[in-house]
Amino acid sequence: MVGTPILTRDSWELNIVMSTQNGPDRPKTAAESADVNKVVSETKAAQDAGIPMVNLVVDGKPVSVPKGSLVIEAAFSAGSDIPYFCYHPRLTSVGACRMCLASVELEMFGQRRASIMATCTIPAADGMVVKTTTPDVKKAQNGVLELILANHPLDCPVCDRGGECPLQNMTISYGPPNTRFIEDKRRYVKALPISEHVVLDRERCITCMRCTRFASEIAGDSKLGLINRGAQSEVGPFLGGTFDSNFSGNTIEICPVGALTSRQFRFKGRPWEVKSSDSICTKCSNGCNIAVGHRMGEVVRINGRVNEQINEEWTCDKGKFGNADVNAPERLTAPLIRDAHGVLVETDWDTALSAVITNMQFVSENYGANAIAAFGTTSGTIEDNVLLGKLIHGVFSSSNLAYQLTQGPRRLPKATIVSVESAKHIVIVGMDLAYDQPMYYLRSVKAQRNGATVITVKTPSELAGANLTSESVVLVPDTLSASDYEAIQAISSEAGCDYSVLVSDANGYGPYLAGFDGADARVEDLHKGLSASEKANEVLNGLASGAVKHAFVLASDPVGTYADGQLASKAFSADAFVVVTSQFMNATAANASVVLPIASFAETAGTYLNVDGQLQTVDAVVPPRAGTRPQWQVLLELNARAGNPLPVFNPSDVLPAVLMQGGSE
Amino acid sequence: MPVEQTQLLYRHRDVPGINRLDTYVAHCGYEQFRKAITMEPDAIIEEVKVSGLRGRGGAGFPTHIKWNAFPKNRDVEHYFIVNADEGEPGTAKDRDLMNALPHLLVEGCLCSMVAVRAAKCYIYIRGEYVEPWKSVQKAINEAYAAGFLGKNVLGSGLDFDIYTHLGAGAYECGEESALMSSLMGERGMPRLKPPAAPLPMISGVWKRPSVVNNVETAATIPAILELGGAKYSEIGVGSPRSRGTKLFSISGHVNKPGIYEIVLGTPFSEVLEIAGGVRDGHKLKTYIPGGSSMGFAPPTPLDYPFDYEGIPQNTQTLGLGSGGLMIFDETTDVFKVTHRLVDFYHHESCGKCTPCREGLDWLSKIYGRIASGGGREQDIDLIWDICDSIRGKSFCALGEGAIWPVMTSLRLFRHEYLSYIHHGRNTYSDAGQLGA
Amino acid sequence: MAKFTDDTKRRLDALIARYPTSKAALLPALWVAQEVYGGWLPPEAMQEVADHLGVPASDVAGVATFYTMYNKRPVANHRIEICQNVACMVNGADELIGYCERKLGIHAGEMTSDGGFSVERVECLGACCHAPALMVGSTYYENATEQTIDKLIAELGNMPSESVRPPQSQMPEQGEF
Numbered sequence A: 001m002v003g004t005p006i007l008t009r010d011s012w013e014l015n016i017v018m019s020t021q022n023g024p025d026r027p028k029t030a031a032e033s034a035d036v037n038k039v040v041s042e043t044k045a046a047q048d049a050g051i052p053m054v055n056l057v058v059d060g061k062p063v064s065v066p067k068g069s070l071v072i073e074a075a076f077s078a079g080s081d082i083p084y085f086c087y088h089p090r091l092t093s094v095g096a097c098r099m100c101l102a103s104v105e106l107e108m109f110g111q112r113r114a115s116i117m118a119t120c121t122i123p124a125a126d127g128m129v130v131k132t133t134t135p136d137v138k139k140a141q142n143g144v145l146e147l148i149l150a151n152h153p154l155d156c157p158v159c160d161r162g163g164e165c166p167l168q169n170m171t172i173s174y175g176p177p178n179t180r181f182i183e184d185k186r187r188y189v190k191a192l193p194i195s196e197h198v199v200l201d202r203e204r205c206i207t208c209m210r211c212t213r214f215a216s217e218i219a220g221d222s223k224l225g226l227i228n229r230g231a232q233s234e235v236g237p238f239l240g241g242t243f244d245s246n247f248s249g250n251t252i253e254i255c256p257v258g259a260l261t262s263r264q265f266r267f268k269g270r271p272w273e274v275k276s277s278d279s280i281c282t283k284c285s286n287g288c289n290i291a292v293g294h295r296m297g298e299v300v301r302i303n304g305r306v307n308e309q310i311n312e313e314w315t316c317d318k319g320k321f322g323n324a325d326v327n328a329p330e331r332l333t334a335p336l337i338r339d340a341h342g343v344l345v346e347t348d349w350d351t352a353l354s355a356v357i358t359n360m361q362f363v364s365e366n367y368g369a370n371a372i373a374a375f376g377t378t379s380g381t382i383e384d385n386v387l388l389g390k391l392i393h394g395v396f397s398s399s400n401l402a403y404q405l406t407q408g409p410r411r412l413p414k415a416t417i418v419s420v421e422s423a424k425h426i427v428i429v430g431m432d433l434a435y436d437q438p439m440y441y442l443r444s445v446k447a448q449r450n451g452a453t454v455i456t457v458k459t460p461s462e463l464a465g466a467n468l469t470s471e472s473v474v475l476v477p478d479t480l481s482a483s484d485y486e487a488i489q490a491i492s493s494e495a496g497c498d499y500s501v502l503v504s505d506a507n508g509y510g511p512y513l514a515g516f517d518g519a520d521a522r523v524e525d526l527h528k529g530l531s532a533s534e535k536a537n538e539v540l541n542g543l544a545s546g547a548v549k550h551a552f553v554l555a556s557d558p559v560g561t562y563a564d565g566q567l568a569s570k571a572f573s574a575d576a577f578v579v580v581t582s583q584f585m586n587a588t589a590a591n592a593s594v595v596l597p598i599a600s601f602a603e604t605a606g607t608y609l610n611v612d613g614q615l616q617t618v619d620a621v622v623p624p625r626a627g628t629r630p631q632w633q634v635l636l637e638l639n640a641r642a643g644n645p646l647p648v649f650n651p652s653d654v655l656p657a658v659l660m661q662g663g664s665e
Numbered sequence B: 001m002p003v004e005q006t007q008l009l010y011r012h013r014d015v016p017g018i019n020r021l022d023t024y025v026a027h028c029g030y031e032q033f034r035k036a037i038t039m040e041p042d043a044i045i046e047e048v049k050v051s052g053l054r055g056r057g058g059a060g061f062p063t064h065i066k067w068n069a070f071p072k073n074r075d076v077e078h079y080f081i082v083n084a085d086e087g088e089p090g091t092a093k094d095r096d097l098m099n100a101l102p103h104l105l106v107e108g109c110l111c112s113m114v115a116v117r118a119a120k121c122y123i124y125i126r127g128e129y130v131e132p133w134k135s136v137q138k139a140i141n142e143a144y145a146a147g148f149l150g151k152n153v154l155g156s157g158l159d160f161d162i163y164t165h166l167g168a169g170a171y172e173c174g175e176e177s178a179l180m181s182s183l184m185g186e187r188g189m190p191r192l193k194p195p196a197a198p199l200p201m202i203s204g205v206w207k208r209p210s211v212v213n214n215v216e217t218a219a220t221i222p223a224i225l226e227l228g229g230a231k232y233s234e235i236g237v238g239s240p241r242s243r244g245t246k247l248f249s250i251s252g253h254v255n256k257p258g259i260y261e262i263v264l265g266t267p268f269s270e271v272l273e274i275a276g277g278v279r280d281g282h283k284l285k286t287y288i289p290g291g292s293s294m295g296f297a298p299p300t301p302l303d304y305p306f307d308y309e310g311i312p313q314n315t316q317t318l319g320l321g322s323g324g325l326m327i328f329d330e331t332t333d334v335f336k337v338t339h340r341l342v343d344f345y346h347h348e349s350c351g352k353c354t355p356c357r358e359g360l361d362w363l364s365k366i367y368g369r370i371a372s373g374g375g376r377e378q379d380i381d382l383i384w385d386i387c388d389s390i391r392g393k394s395f396c397a398l399g400e401g402a403i404w405p406v407m408t409s410l411r412l413f414r415h416e417y418l419s420y421i422h423h424g425r426n427t428y429s430d431a432g433q434l435g436a
Numbered sequence C: 001m002a003k004f005t006d007d008t009k010r011r012l013d014a015l016i017a018r019y020p021t022s023k024a025a026l027l028p029a030l031w032v033a034q035e036v037y038g039g040w041l042p043p044e045a046m047q048e049v050a051d052h053l054g055v056p057a058s059d060v061a062g063v064a065t066f067y068t069m070y071n072k073r074p075v076a077n078h079r080i081e082i083c084q085n086v087a088c089m090v091n092g093a094d095e096l097i098g099y100c101e102r103k104l105g106i107h108a109g110e111m112t113s114d115g116g117f118s119v120e121r122v123e124c125l126g127a128c129c130h131a132p133a134l135m136v137g138s139t140y141y142e143n144a145t146e147q148t149i150d151k152l153i154a155e156l157g158n159m160p161s162e163s164v165r166p167p168q169s170q171m172p173e174q175g176e177f
């Protein structure tokens, strides 16, 4: 070790001076920009809302920030930059990494003086003077970074974080350009899988406690904790256990280094080769805003994107990792048609679409308009439903637009995702909220941290023992029986509270907006509630009895999902000509006459109405998988072939028209 | 004329059976508590203020200021917490006090509880101190039986409960906010302090008003009430801000190591004499005045007031600290002693903040390398720079305390480092041949 | 396999009653668990504590691994823990540790093959004025010499580990008066 070439003290100090290309314009990762944007926009909102403010000076610039803001936040609002790792605008401050040092002049114990402080822990106060760029501050930041890097493996070339790594960024902007650390670094087994989705590299961990705070404060499950102490500290799940949380993926995103990485994304590409496009997750009804990462036309990862009304910036694991099914080999990539032997065989689009239209025309002419039926989709877009309505009702004049959401009331929930956050008493009936309604769950954790009681009962009858009051928020799944909903209605109205049915699919109300299930609704009607409809059962009975001869099933699986599964399977095993659009084979498609392979959520565009009534429009992010087509294109083509040429349009234009027209005309 | 060593805490230290309630009461035990319980809480705080008492746990913060910060009512539960985590190397006084005079501690706690309007007290005792723990718990049990603890104590309408809480091996839990974390069943990591968070006296353990005081601080309260604050403040021969007596654990190379109650401001040379002087045939090389975190002091001057002000002024160490005075004679290998301390702090760092966790890990590796002959001259600058990156930047005072022995040893004994670097051994000590 | 008996649970409940939250009883509860599990805390012990206190298991692991006196591995019957900190060091602690190592034929941190003894280096025990100091079980031996070690090993060698039980087993209970 003695002969190792080393720096002299002089060159060291020279280098400190050289490596200070920093400040607010330094390159930032998406997450870093999101942090700053959040802080700045909240400050603006507070200014507008007349919230009490404090006034201070940062780098000579006066700034006014809402009371309770931290000094680092005031600095962001003033347009200054302070490097940080453990600070996160959605987590409580710990002051662990000590990266955010700046000079803060304040009055304490009657004395006014400036000292170097961790600005993520200090609340901004009137009259403070903050300096982020003095030589002392630079030296302090430099020193802390040198220590953070001391044991760091610096295996950036094979690190999935490289290129979007806050540690790399801070180092280039604030750090020492070289190391004086010549000792042996701490060694651990690298790439330790700690769950189905997450790998941990303890050598890269800087013990910022973001992931552990996320687990206890945001996910509320404390599935990740710190063990051991001092230099031996490491994060991990309970000894010998796994990190089985429905929100584990978020820790990958907030980890400021490559210590927690995704098994799915592992070595799928360098972050800078991954393009990111905005989209909406359709794995459940919550409608989380996501950024779809894609490389060479292939979806490689899903990250959270900020939407304060829905997912703040989080995703659940179902959304983060489940959307990989876009790449699944099981996807249908050619239309299927039932051949002379009754077997589904691949065919081309032209043949399949002709077969569909030919049969529709034949049925319409020979058996009347109502011998044709359509089933709306809850996973496709509102536009898809509208275009199907135009075909079946508009062209063929059938009134059989069927769809079944729930046996309960057909209305949007009173309890919105955001409102749950301030509830005092939350009662969950018969569902695993964390899995079924992830964003409702995360807000319930917030409510709980603010003192709310959160209880889960298995069955509606247990609700009687839940001490409901008029303040209670009762959350109910959309899968219960009619009598269950009656029981819940009775108990909650006695207590004077409401109950909210939360739908499960990405576009649970979409078909209503397109005139399905006897509805002719606009969003505001959904808030009021629609009257009951027997349309779905009527159509299913018609299919079962043979009165309905052609059924067009739009991206859904009535056999697998409708409440009266027996009736549905009877209906779909009758002789009718059934057309199903789908990404994957399912129970309804298995019995179909024609199956049309459609594009995934990432490959199509359109509008979704989420669980609590928020409309969101998205564009396609990647081209459709070869052989598949976006549903809206398929329906445009069918309309055209049926003699109803619609203007070629940008899918995002369809929506306003729909809402103006209120339905399928 | 040597300073007269008034004995307050240790007055009855050697009375046989003083650890039992009956003997303690026979020596006027619990008299001060009987008095305190009839006093206005603020009147007690006023006596403490006048007495000039400063915390005996290490930081030397005036006790009355902490106590005055409590809400002046009993709307919510207040907690009085005793820091008996004594882990600062060189400090052994709280152990002795708890073993020998457990009722003095209980009485001190009771008086303090009246002052801060607390009905509950937790004594946080380090895990190794099973014997002192049993001793204190036994005294508590006796005090319950005698009606000094429990409901409506002495007809005052007030309830008092004292619980012992055993730690489990973590020096950092002596840091008061880490102690609070530990008491609440968490990892012993420090918590945010003002201005980042409210004072513990407003929101401490379980978000309720709480204060942490050292064993000796609490045990001094009865003496203050007995003498009256003014009289107590007359004790002390040094700085006007260092009043009363203080327990010192004197260890290392002295003829009569032990724990002594010493009047603050007594000249250092006299303190040395009280412990029998540097062991025979040897001479003073350096010493640590108040627990390892204070750093090394030069062998001169000797005649200066040994108190809160005198020590930092005359030795450029951090100060009086916990009163753990460690004496080292010329046989001592200061590099090796420092190395051992660096490893100690490295082992005890809680790991929360980067400077302490990584800085000490690095220092420990550098010391190891130098000790085994791999030292380089530039390591000295490197060590200094690392200390600089820790100083004022660590989350709590452990990091700060860790670098103090390092920096002082570098300042005073740089040649010993160079000796290791150039010759692979310390040519300035006879280490390894410690004939006693 | 759960090892907590009704009696263990009663003890834990008594501890919980001393604090405003059950989590606060975690340290004392781990002491009890360490006793019940024979001197160390396997993950099952931590899980049982977590279940009884209603605290997340990862928090229990975090706490158990933070404090050095909770053993994460099985330990020797008699652990000779010798202070290595400076007051003891300048009074011959290293020599004493060396003597002990040679006598037992093990290195500090190891245990004899029969699990009878281990020698461990520990930090300041608060016995600096009577250095060097060591601890066996919960008993201190101060001004220790080679003779102290000889005597200890001779006496303890024949004794089952219960005779020097870990400290937690002697926890006096509040209200026993």
Ligand SMILES: Cc1cc2nc3c(=O)[nH]c(=O)nc-3n(C[C@H](O)[C@H](O)[C@H](O)COP(=O)(O)O)c2cc1C
Residues within 6 Å of the ligand: B054, B055, B056, B057, B058, B059, B060, B061, B063, B083, B084, B085, B086, B087, B088, B171, B172, B173, B174, B175, B176, B177, B212, B213, B214, B215, B217, B218, B396, B397, B398, B401
């Ligand atoms: C790392 C560290 C360890 C400490 N250990 C102890 C200790 O063992 N006993 C103690 O009384 N104070 C200790 N202190 C000081 C306490 O934080 C606190 O100042 C003291 O308990 C307050 O009590 P006092 O005001 O009565 O002195 C320690 C401080 C630090 C930073």
Ligand code: SF4
Residues within 6 Å of the ligand: A152, A153, A154, A155, A156, A157, A159, A160, A161, A162, A163, A165, A166, A167, A168, A204, A256, A257, A258, A259
């Ligand atoms: S975490 Fe960042 S700095 Fe560390 S190896 Fe990965 S890319 Fe490099």
Ligand code: SF4
Residues within 6 Å of the ligand: A204, A205, A206, A207, A208, A209, A210, A211, A212, A235, A254, A255, A256, A257, A259, A260
């Ligand atoms: S794994 Fe990442 S987020 Fe978690 S503590 Fe380590 S560096 Fe921070």
Ligand code: SF4
Residues within 6 Å of the ligand: B172, B190, B348, B349, B350, B351, B352, B353, B354, B356, B357, B394, B395, B396, B397, B398, B399, B400
């Ligand atoms: S200085 Fe930092 S790492 Fe060290 S004990 Fe304090 S908080 Fe923990």
Ligand code: FES
Residues within 6 Å of the ligand: A083, A084, A085, A086, A087, A094, A095, A096, A097, A098, A099, A100, A101, A118, A119, A120, A121
């Ligand atoms: S960002 Fe402030 S201490 Fe980590």
Ligand code: FES
Residues within 6 Å of the ligand: B089, B090, B091, C083, C084, C085, C086, C087, C088, C089, C123, C124, C125, C126, C127, C128, C129, C131, C132, C133
């Ligand atoms: S140094 Fe050994 S007991 Fe304090």
